[in-house]
Amino acid sequence: MTAVGMQRANFWGGVITVLTLVCAILWAFPLYWGVISSLKPEDEVVRPYIELWPENLTFSHYYTAVFDTQIMTWYLNSIAVALGVTVITIVTSMLCGYALSQLKFPGRKALWWLILASFMVPTQALIINHFVLISQLGLINTWAGIMLPQLIHPVIIIVYKQFFDQVPKDFREAAVMDNAGEFRILFKVYLPMNWGVTTALSIVTFIWTWNAFLWPFLSVTKTEMMTVPVGITQVNDAFGVYYARQLAAAVLAGLPVALAYLLFQRKVTEAITLSAGIKG
C-alpha cells in the first residue's frame, strides 16, 4: 500500500474506533443515569434541568429500600429459587447428557430427538397449563411452584452431550478396565475434565433464573413470595412516586447479576455463545 493510502486507512480506522467508543458510552448512559438518579435526593431528581452528578450524594434511598420494603424477603426468594433451579437443572442435565453421549440404550435416539424438538417450543405458550399443573399440585405461592416450570433447559443437555462426546475414548476404556462403575467414571473422569463448562453453565442458569419474569409473576400472588424482579414492579405503593427510591430498588435487583457478569465475564460469554450453538 502507498504511504498516502496507508494514512487514509489509518484515518478512517481512527474515525471508526472513536465512533465505537462514543457509541459505547451513549449505550451505557441509561444505566449510568439510573444509578446516578438513585444517588440523588428526591428534590434534586425532579429538577427541571440535567445534572450529570448529584449535588448532595446520598445513599438514603438504598437504606429505605432495604429497611422499609420487602426487598430482603424478595432477595431470599430469588436466591432460593435461582440456586434450586441451577443445581437441579445442571445435575439432571449432566446425568442425561452423559447417558446420551456414552451409553447405548433403547430409546436413545428418540430421547435425543425429543430434546432437540423441545428446543423449539415456546414456554410462553404453556403458561396456562403450567398454572393449572402448579395449582393442582398446590404449589402456587411456593418456591417449588416458581421453580418447577423453569427446570427445563434442553440446551444444557445438548452442550453437555457435545462436551462428553469430545472426551477421548481411551479414558473411558481405561476406567472400565479398572472395573469402575458408570457413576465413578462420570464423576472422577468426565466431570473434572468439564469443570469449566459446568461452572459457565451454572452461572448463566443462575442469571437466567434470577431474571425470569413471566412465570414468577404468574405463579405468585402474595407479596412476600415474590422474586426481586417481580416485586420491584408490582409493589408501586411501597414507593409511591419516589423516583429515586424506585431506581435504588432497581439497582439492587440488577446488582447480583451485573456482578456475576463482571466477575465471570469470560465464563458468561463462553456459556452464552455455547448455548446459542456456536462452539467457543
Added chain:
Amino acid sequence: MLTNRRKDALVAAVLVAPFLTIYLLVFVWPTVQMFEISFTDARLIGSGDWVGLDNYARLDSDPRFRTAAWNTAYFVLLTVLPGTLIALLIALGVSRLKGRLQAAILALFFLPYILPVSVVYLIWDWLLNFQFGITMHILDILGIERVPIMKTREWFMPAVAVVTIWWTAGFSILLFLAGLRAIPAEIYEAAALDNASRWTTFRRITWPLLWPVTTLVFTIQLIAQLKIFDQVYLFSQGGRPNDNMVLVYYVFQRAFQQDQGGRAAAVAVTLFVLVVVVSVLQFQLLRLAGGRR
C-alpha cells in the same frame, strides 16, 4: 456381552430418569393439555365441554386478537432486522479494538442484556418520564414538544422496540464477535496485499464468511420477538394494554384476567405452531447457510 448391554440400559435409565420425570411433568404433559383445552370452553382451572374448533373460529372476528397479531408482527418488523444490523455494526467496531479495551467496551454494550427486564423497564420508564425524564429535557432543549411516549399509541411499539434492541443487542454482538474471530487473519492479510479497500474486504470476505452467524442471529431474534410479553406488559401498566396487545399478552389476559382458559389456549396453540414452524425453517436455513461455508 448381553449382560453388559442390559447393565448399560439400567444405568442409562437411572441417569435419564430425573430429567425425564421433570420433562414429562412440566413439558410434555402441559403441551398435550394445551391442545386439549383449546377445543373446550374450560375456564382457567377445571375442565370444560368440548366445543370443537369454535375457539379458533372466533379468533378471526375478535378485534383484540387481530390487534395482538398485528402488533406482534409490527414488533418483529421493528426489532429483528434493525437489531441484527445494529449488532453487526457494533460488533465490527468492537472487533477492531484490542485486549482490555475491547473487553471493557464489549461489557458496556453487553451489560443491559444481563439485567432483569423489570430493571430495564424502571430505568427507561424514568428516562422517558413525561415530567422529569431526561429525554423530555433533551426534547425541550431541541425545541420539540414533549410526548408522553409510552402513553401514545403510535409511539408505544417503536419505543418498546428501541428499548428491546438496547436490552438484547449485547447477545447478538457476542455471537457476531465469535463469528468474526473465527475468520482466519491470513485471508485479511492476503486482501491487504491485494490493496483491497475496506469496503471490498467487507463485501468479499467478512460478509460472506459471517453469513451463517448472521442467519443464526436473525432467526434467534425472530423467534424471541414473536414471544414478546414482559416489556409490553410492564410499559402498558397504567396505559392502554388493549391497544398494545401482543399474542402472549392476549393469552395472559384471556386466561388470567378473564378466566377463559379454552379461548386463551387457542391463541397459545397458534403461537406454539407459529414458533415451531419458524424454528423448523430456521433449522433448514442454518443448514443452507452452513453449507455455503
